[in-house]
Amino acid sequence: MTAIGAERYRELLSRRAARGSRANYGGIAPTYQLGSGKPDPASFPKHELVVAMADVMEIEGDDALTYGALYGWDGLRDLVVHKYNVLEGLKLERDNVLLTNGSNDAIGLIIQAFVDEGDPIICEAPTFMATIGAFRRQGADLLGIELDDEGLRTDLVAERLAALREAGRRCKLIYTIPTFQNPAGPTMSERRRRHLVKLAREYEVMILEDDAYAELRYDGQPQPSMYSLDDAGFVVRTGTVSKILGAGFRLGWVIAPPMLLGYLSAFNFGGGISPLASRICAYYLKDHLEPHIRELIDIYRAKRDSMLEALQQGLGDTDAAWSRPEGGFFIWVKLPSGTDPQRVSELADAASVGYVSGTMCMPNGGGEDHIRLAFSYDQPEQLREGTRLLCEAIKQAGVGVSSGTTF
Amino acid sequence: MTAIGAERYRELLSRRAARGSRANYGGIAPTYQLGSGKPDPASFPKHELVVAMADVMEIEGDDALTYGALYGWDGLRDLVVHKYNVLEGLKLERDNVLLTNGSNDAIGLIIQAFVDEGDPIICEAPTFMATIGAFRRQGADLLGIELDDEGLRTDLVAERLAALREAGRRCKLIYTIPTFQNPAGPTMSERRRRHLVKLAREYEVMILEDDAYAELRYDGQPQPSMYSLDDAGFVVRTGTVSKILGAGFRLGWVIAPPMLLGYLSAFNFGGGISPLASRICAYYLKDHLEPHIRELIDIYRAKRDSMLEALQQGLGDTDAAWSRPEGGFFIWVKLPSGTDPQRVSELADAASVGYVSGTMCMPNGGGEDHIRLAFSYDQPEQLREGTRLLCEAIKQAGVGVSSGTTF
Numbered sequence: 001m002t003a004i005g006a007e008r009y010r011e012l013l014s015r016r017a018a019r020g021s022r023a024n025y026g027g028i029a030p031t032y033q034l035g036s037g038k039p040d041p042a043s044f045p046k047h048e049l050v051v052a053m054a055d056v057m058e059i060e061g062d063d064a065l066t067y068g069a070l071y072g073w074d075g076l077r078d079l080v081v082h083k084y085n086v087l088e089g090l091k092l093e094r095d096n097v098l099l100t101n102g103s104n105d106a107i108g109l110i111i112q113a114f115v116d117e118g119d120p121i122i123c124e125a126p127t128f129m130a131t132i133g134a135f136r137r138q139g140a141d142l143l144g145i146e147l148d149d150e151g152l153r154t155d156l157v158a159e160r161l162a163a164l165r166e167a168g169r170r171c172k173l174i175y176t177i178p179t180f181q182n183p184a185g186p187t188m189s190e191r192r193r194r195h196l197v198k199l200a201r202e203y204e205v206m207i208l209e210d211d212a213y214a215e216l217r218y219d220g221q222p223q224p225s226m227y228s229l230d231d232a233g234f235v236v237r238t239g240t241v242s243k244i245l246g247a248g249f250r251l252g253w254v255i256a257p258p259m260l261l262g263y264l265s266a267f268n269f270g271g272g273i274s275p276l277a278s279r280i281c282a283y284y285l286k287d288h289l290e291p292h293i294r295e296l297i298d299i300y301r302a303k304r305d306s307m308l309e310a311l312q313q314g315l316g317d318t319d320a321a322w323s324r325p326e327g328g329f330f331i332w333v334k335l336p337s338g339t340d341p342q343r344v345s346e347l348a349d350a351a352s353v354g355y356v357s358g359t360m361c362m363p364n365g366g367g368e369d370h371i372r373l374a375f376s377y378d379q380p381e382q383l384r385e386g387t388r389l390l391c392e393a394i395k396q397a398g399v400g401v402s403s404g405t406t407f
Numbered sequence: 408m409t410a411i412g413a414e415r416y417r418e419l420l421s422r423r424a425a426r427g428s429r430a431n432y433g434g435i436a437p438t439y440q441l442g443s444g445k446p447d448p449a450s451f452p453k454h455e456l457v458v459a460m461a462d463v464m465e466i467e468g469d470d471a472l473t474y475g476a477l478y479g480w481d482g483l484r485d486l487v488v489h490k491y492n493v494l495e496g497l498k499l500e501r502d503n504v505l506l507t508n509g510s511n512d513a514i515g516l517i518i519q520a521f522v523d524e525g526d527p528i529i530c531e532a533p534t535f536m537a538t539i540g541a542f543r544r545q546g547a548d549l550l551g552i553e554l555d556d557e558g559l560r561t562d563l564v565a566e567r568l569a570a571l572r573e574a575g576r577r578c579k580l581i582y583t584i585p586t587f588q589n590p591a592g593p594t595m596s597e598r599r600r601r602h603l604v605k606l607a608r609e610y611e612v613m614i615l616e617d618d619a620y621a622e623l624r625y626d627g628q629p630q631p632s633m634y635s636l637d638d639a640g641f642v643v644r645t646g647t648v649s650k651i652l653g654a655g656f657r658l659g660w661v662i663a664p665p666m667l668l669g670y671l672s673a674f675n676f677g678g679g680i681s682p683l684a685s686r687i688c689a690y691y692l693k694d695h696l697e698p699h700i701r702e703l704i705d706i707y708r709a710k711r712d713s714m715l716e717a718l719q720q721g722l723g724d725t726d727a728a729w730s731r732p733e734g735g736f737f738i739w740v741k742l743p744s745g746t747d748p749q750r751v752s753e754l755a756d757a758a759s760v761g762y763v764s765g766t767m768c769m770p771n772g773g774g775e776d777h778i779r780l781a782f783s784y785d786q787p788e789q790l791r792e793g794t795r796l797l798c799e800a801i802k803q804a805g806v807g808v809s810s811g812t813t814f
Contacts, residue, residue, distance in 0.1 A: 009640075012579050012613055017520040041469040049472075053460040053687075065456075065653030069430040101677035108676020114426040131600040133678050167697025172419050174774040206419055221535060222720060233416075246472035248683040262428025263420060269515020269541050270508035276655040277684050280460075 015117075019137055032386025037182070037243075037329040038377040040299055045284065045292070052283035061317055068275035070097025070265050072253075075403045076282040080253050083289060087215065090228055090351070093256040098265055099273045101239035103212045103252035108134050108209050109264040110236055114173045115140050120164055123175040124152050126332070126361035126370070128210065130180045131175060135363075144363035151188025152176055153196035161203045166355065174200065177210045178226055180217075180328030183372035185360050187326055190223050197226055200234040209237040212252075213328035215244050215293050218301035220326035230276040233257040241281055243329070243376075244293055249277045300329070300376060303383055307331055308373040314391025316344065318398075329376035332358075334369060340397045341368045347393035353386050424526075426544055439793025442587070442761035443649075445784040446735040447706055447762075451653055452691065452699070459690035469688065475682035477672050479506025479660075483689040487646070490696060494622065497635055502665040505672055506680045510647035510659035512620045516542050516671040517615050517643055517661065521580045522547050527571055530582040531559050533739070533768035533777070535589045535617065538582060542770075550772035552679035558584055558595025561602040563711050568610045581607065584617045585633055587624075587735030590768050590779035594733055597630050604633055607641040616644040619659075620639050620735035622651050627733035634797040648688055650736070651700055656684045705785060707736070710790055714738055714782040717791045719800020725805075736783035741776060747804045748775045754800035760793050 011016060031313065056064050079099040107130075115121060117139030125144025131171065133276040135142050145156045157174065164171050178188035188196075188354070200207045207225040227237040240252035244399070251273060255263055265272075266364035285292070311333070312324055318336035329362065335341065341357065348355060358370030378386055417425060463471050469533065478484070484504040503682040507513040514537075522528060524546030530538075542549050552563045565582065571578050583597035583603065595603075597727025607614045616633040633646040647659035658680060661671055672679075692699070711732065718729055720739065727744035742748065748764065755762060765777030785793055 008611065009667065009670070012521055012611070014519060014523045017670045017673065020673065021666075021668055022477060022673040025474075026478050026670070036474065037472050041473060044468060044472045046464040046468040048463045050457070050464050054457045057457050061451055061453040061456075065451045065655040066445050066448060066454075067649075067654045069432050070429060080763040101681075105675075105677030111676070112421060114419055114421055116421045117624060130678075137673060137676075204415065204419070246683070247474045247678070248470075248472040250681040250684075251677070252677075259428075260416065261460055262430055263416070263424045265431070266424065266427065266544060267427040268512075269518070269544075269658075270512030270657060271537075271654070271658070274508075274657040274684050276653070276687075277657075277681050280683075286439060289608075293523065331616075351688055354542075383473065 016137060016139070018214045019139070028229070030354035031044045031352035032382060032389065033354050033377045034386050034390065035356050036374070037374045039243055039247055040296070040303070040376055041294055041297055042379060045347045048288065049280060052280050053275055055283050056276070062131065064276045064279045067271050067273065069218070069267070071261055071277050072097070072273045073278040073282070076278040079285055079289070080281050084255070088222070088225065088228065092255060095261070096255050096355070098256065099278065100215045100252045100259045100268070101273060102247065102250045102255060103210070103238045104130050104134070106238040106254045107131055107208065107210060109267045110238070111135060111138050111140070113263045113269040114206055116255070119173070120169050120171045121173050121175060122157055122160060122171060123363055124177065124181060124184070125363050126183050126358065126367060127363060128173065128177060129356065129360040131210070132361075132363050135175070139289045142318055142363040147181060147184050147186055149186050150192050151181060152184045152192065152196065154192045154199065157196065158199055159197060161205070165203065171203065171205050173206045173208055175210065176226070179211055179223065180213045180325050182328065183210075183329070183330045183332045183356070185323030185325035185332050187223055193223060193226055193229055197229045197235065198265070200230070205234065207235045211237055212240045212243055215238060217327040218297055218299060218304060221230040225391055227255055231348045232390055236260065244252045245281060245285060248275070249281050251277060252282055303375040303380065304331070306380055306383050306389050307373065308382065310387035314388055315394065316371060318395070320394070329374050331375065333371050333373060335371065335394060336398060338386050338398050339369070339394055340392055343397035344371070344394055348390055349394055351393055355390060355392070361380040421545070423544060426546070433436050437761035439789060439796065440761050440784045441780045441782070441797065443764050443792050444781045446490050446650055446654055447703070447710070447783055451704055452695070455688060455691055455695065457602045460688050462685070463686040471683045471686045473559070473682065474678050475680070476502050476643050477675070477679045478668055479504070479680045480689070483658070483685040486689050486692055486696070491662070493627070493634065495629070495635065499662060500516045500571040500806045501713065502668070503662050505663065505668045506685065507659045507661060507675070508680060509649055509657045509751035510617070510645050511537050511541070513623050513645040513659045513661045514538055514615065514617060515565060517541060517645070518547070519674040520546050520667075521613055526548040526580070527576050527578045528582060529564055529567060529578060530770055531584065531588060531591070532770050533585060533590050534582065534770060535767060536763065536767040538617070539768075539770050542582070547558055549770040553594055554588060554591050558585055558588060558593045558594050558599050561599045561606065563571070564603065565606055568606060568612070568760045577605055578610065578612050580613045580615055582615045582617065583633070586618055586630065589619075589622045589735065590737050590763070591728030592735070592737065592739050594627070595632055600630060600633055600636055604636045604642065607637070612627070612641065614642045615714055616642055618644055619647045621646060623704060623707055624734040625704055626712060634662055640758055643667065651703060652688060652692060656688050658684060658688055665722060710787060714780065714791050714794050717779065717794035718798065721795055722801065724768065724805060725802070726799070736781050738780045738782065740778050742778065742779060742801060745805050746776070746801055750804035751778070751801055754803055755797055758796040760797045762797060790792035
């Protein structure tokens with residue numbers, strides 16, 4: 001077979017496609033999986049999901065196995081509404097909810113609906129790595145703004161928006177993860193949230209509020225969502241089943257003003273979200289939502305605390321620093337001064353410990369001195385051991401700079 | 408709430424989004440559903456799918472409920488390979504298969520990977536309505552070419568390609584449904600298939616072979632797929648679980664040269680296809696694929712014949728004409744001369760019979776004198792009655808032109 005080569009395809013590909021291809025995840029998972037934010041497998045209610053499947057087949061198998069509504073099955077849309085209204089006191093209606101193929105798909109639809117090539121986009125630095133890739137594919141000009149303990153520095157956002165306006169550039173979207181920020185950890189204060197919503201209104205910018213972990217708060221006081229603070233329709237918010245039940249369903253959603261749903265859905269070229277997966281999920285959650293979330297909170301709080309303890313044991317005698325998130329799945333670690341990040345990577349690989357390099361999370365470069373750790377997947381004993389091994393690797397990768405030196 | 412209005416959003420939307428929003432399907436389904444190509448609900452193996460779910464949870468529940476590989480679960484990719492290799496004698500490997508959210512999603516990924524705004528695209532006229540919408544969203548310049556009993560008129564394709572080259576315009580994609588063409592019905596002859604593949608090579612154009620119904624042949628001889636006739640990597644082929652098991656899984660695929668999968672997958676902003684739905688589907692099909700397809704062929708052949716008979720009874724005394732497809736779900740009806748299509752619509756609506764207007768299937772206008780009927784969904788008695796009622800409506804909508812008049 002004399003197949004045409006890569007060069008030829010490149011000539012045939014669309015401009016967006018020419019930005020690169022996406023490799024299949026695969027290969028052997030490391031023994032200690034501190035990398036991606038996978039949910040705890042021990043929490044999966046497998047038996048109950050078989051019961052849910054049997055009920056779905058008996059009660060509405062015909063509808064579960066055929067084409068569904070483009071915006072998703074109303075039963076699950078209603079459950080999402082119920083979740084927010086009960087847990088957060090929102091006043092959503094079904095028409096605020098578009099179901100998507102997980103939260104990343106929701107973010108992808110929003111990016112496609114609002115971002116053209118070359119558009120300036122404000123986001124946090126660091127931010128969620130998958131989203132950086134999605135923005136880049138769309139050709140966005142990502143402008144990362146730093147965070148502190150109160151979350152995104154909205155004063156710097158204001159400056160940037162003013163500067164962009166001055167330069168005649170229209171910023172149409174601000175991407176933020178205000179709660180248990182991924183990867184840095186802080187939760188944005190209410191003061192900052194109100195400031196950002198005010199800026200959105202003033203500059204007429206959409207805010208994409210990525211809120212995949214909203215339900216998983218282990219301590220501290222909840223902050224109002226940006227969505228709830230906005231009364232002008234500038235905030236769209238995303239959420240997911242992945243962290244509160246299982247990522248294998250590929251179910252997420254956008255909460256948005258109703259008139260926007262059609263613009264977002266139009267970028268879903270397929271026939272909407274699985275009516276089958278939606279029903280299995282909803283049949284389980286309708287009876288178990290709140291107790292299941294309470295159970296998950298207990299599981300993940302203990303895991304977070306285990307990892308924090310292991311970090312203290314492993315790196316407490318260095319100038320390393322790490323976040324203490326009130327929820328979510330991640331801890332953001334600043335490596336001790338003088339650590340060689342490449343050497344950490346090699347040693348961790350040898351010890352079969354996975355983690356995410358800080359560089360992956362930076363929209364405009366940098367991040368070599370940070371790593372992101374997930375405490376969500378591994379079981380407690382493995383989590384402690386993996387963290388211990390990683391701390392050892394980090395220490396071995398020190399290049400002998402005396403403690404206290406700063407860059 | 409003083410939400411911003413549609414005007415404001417339009418200013419914020421991307422250029423592609425501004426091409427329009429997509430309404431949620433919904434409302435009350437008609438009593439007689441001769442419109443969309445939904446699979447036969449009586450064929451759904453509900454009990455066996457519960458068994459499959461129980462096996463999945465027991466054997467690999469942890470993997471089914473977490474994130475999966477971006478190109479889809481290898482077990483289902485292998486099953487797709489097996490299906491084609493056993494049923495058609497192809498020599499596919501796993502690396503030829505990208506799983507997608509149904510066949511429409513596969514088509515959407517291909518469109519995004521190869522089509523830029525303004526690109527000329529050759530397709531059949533009539534063609535699949537959902538695909539017309541996807542091409543339009545991408546800003547393609549759709550150029551419909553007519554069909555005859557041998558399928559797409561490849562002589563006209565050759566002329567068009569030459570004219571485009573002459574005009575300095577690069578055509579990068581030809582979209583065809585060569586087998587049981589939707590909606591018109593013909594299956595492209597091998598001679599034409601070879602011609603089209605030759606043209607693709609000569610002009611360096613990709614062929615998108617939409618083959619959602621390949622397995623459902625009720626009579627006649629199979630033709631080799633375009634994919635199997637191409638040895639130069641210019642053909643990508645799409646398929647789906649929707650018609651051979653159930654559309655509620657939202658599972659389809661692209662068969663393509665391996666190096667293209669990454670370019671296609673990159674437009675799937677979410678985390679790939681549901682690992683759960685993939686496994687339920689594959690666990691069922693691995694034991695039942697061939698007998699289930701045989702059963703479906705018997706079901707749909709009988710339904711096709713029922714509808715053909717009902718059309719003969721209802722319109723046999725007019726100059727209406729209709730296709731006799733050897734497979735697939737649709738019959739393409741040319742209305743009797745002088746029929747008022749608007750009146751048909753009103754009368755069918757009053758009788759609660761759904762169908763698809765031919766205008767929906769035309770990429771460049773026209774089609775008022777045709778309708779597309781699906782025989783797949785309704786049960787036999789209902790199918791006959793729906794067809795009978797529709798034929799009555801069509802006759803009542805005649806505007807009194809004497810038989811034999813042509814437009």
